[in-house]
Amino acid sequence: MKMREYAMLAALAHRPRSGYDLNKWFDRSASHFCTAGYSSVYPALAMFEREGLVVHETVPGERGPERKVYSVTGKGREALLGWAAEPAADSEVRDEQLVKALSYGMLPGGVALGLLEGARARHQEKLAYYEGLMRGLEGSRERGETSREAYVGTKLTLMRGIGAEESYVRWCDEAAKLLEGAAVGA
Amino acid sequence: MKMREYAMLAALAHRPRSGYDLNKWFDRSASHFCTAGYSSVYPALAMFEREGLVVHETVPGERGPERKVYSVTGKGREALLGWAAEPAADSEVRDEQLVKALSYGMLPGGVALGLLEGARARHQEKLAYYEGLMRGLEGSRERGETSREAYVGTKLTLMRGIGAEESYVRWCDEAAKLLEGAAVGA
DNA sequence: ATAGACATGTAAGGGGTTACATGATTTA
DNA sequence: TAAATCATGTAACCCCTTACATGTCTAT
Structure with a gap:
């Protein structure tokens, strides 16, 4: 699994979110160290669920259509923390x-x-x-x-x-x- | 043309270099803002030459095989400076x-x-x-x-x-x- | 003679960006 | 009724990294 996926897992560990929320989080709060668009987010979420790292709950949207709100499972948290405890690769910059x-x-x-x-x-x-x-x-x-x-x-x-x-x-x-x-x- | 190609052009404008030199330059002096490997450098050099942005001179290697040393032409310099005078895109970081x-x-x-x-x-x-x-x-x-x-x-x-x-x-x-x-x- | 630096390229595969596709709800 | 935001996804293409392929020269 790549850094970007772990970023999603971490964001979900901070607080349950939908794919749409995750995308906004990348845009507004994470773009200075990691980016992702819908076409990364939704497939990743589906994969996480297949692997048992997250579960989702369908919630009627407050102002809009239905939302799938994802939370990390114990297994997901373990995977995240195991990865986070390893030394990081060098950062890459394109300026x-x-x-x-x-x-x-x-x-x-x-x-x-x-x-x-x-x-x-x-x-x-x-x-x-x-x-x-x-x-x-x-x-x-x-x-x-x-x-x-x-x-x-x-x-x-x-x-x-x-x-x-x-x-x-x-x-x-x-x-x-x-x-x-x-x-x-x- | 992408940022990476202009980086090569700029490095050649600073001083004529071979593809091998260019690759070293990316590794040793440019990796904190732009990266490239052989498989980007050599095709780019060939393309620059087709477009008349650079010319090369074959030089017997001082300690090794023959080198193709590239220099920017007037046209190459123009292309470089035209691009450099435009505002830059936001930098991207993956940390x-x-x-x-x-x-x-x-x-x-x-x-x-x-x-x-x-x-x-x-x-x-x-x-x-x-x-x-x-x-x-x-x-x-x-x-x-x-x-x-x-x-x-x-x-x-x-x-x-x-x-x-x-x-x-x-x-x-x-x-x-x-x-x-x-x-x-x- | 063998390892390491010098030197030039090609090929394939994977990941990521961009564009596409669809639809609901609210606000002006 | 049109635009903006909310919401979920898929498809295609391009770029980039990794690996491959080859050969020279020097120093140990």
């Missing part, structure tokens, strides 16, 4: 910005600076987004809506998201400084 | 460590702490590696072995590599602190 940055020294003056400014704004925005999620998590924990296990797991990923974006914003600033200093005409 | 961290609150005490220690060591090591590359780059620039364009491009990626690893090490420390405070028995 187009850095590939473009390889050529920033060849671009006419100012162009790269503009691109860095845009990148800075996008990362600053993401930073604010994760900070918002963090406030939401703390609130939900205080109101007793979130278990200690789920709180710790989610907080860890949000801390990383925030740290990563702060670090990226800093890079944008330092990169701009370097380009200003190294400008062709300077 | 198994964070997926495992989702379950750290469910792991028996101490286990997660041990995993974080191991992760910290690996990232600290990478940090030292990038710092070494940075020293090498500065030396090579001072000795006039590297053009200003190549220096700026490479420096930008190394700055990012260093910042990203520093930030990851910090996360490992903060995560450990959180787990110590939130331990089941605490």
